[in-house]
Amino acid sequence: MKQFLIEFIIIIAIFFTLKIFWNARVKFWLGNFVIGMNVFACILYLYGFYTNIMPYGEAFSKILLHSIVAIIIHTLFTLDEKKQN
DSSP states (O other), X not given: OHHXXXXXXXXXXXXXXXXXXXXXXXXXXXXXXXXXXXXXXXXXXXXXXXXXXXXXXXXXXXXXXXXXXXXXXXXXXXXXXXXXX
């Protein structure tokens, strides 16, 4: 529970910090960072499966989850760019 509270407080602090400085440039870099982290997570889970650290079902379900998140964020950015033009 202590770890959860610490992480939650950090996320809230990051949110309010970004809210102060939020603009198109911050949105672009934060979105690309989130997409990159999800792709990196997919690669790590794939590596975990191939090295027999994780079972098949667990690894591929997490790969599917992170890939869907990356695709959704990329789609939102694409739609937002089309809306601005």
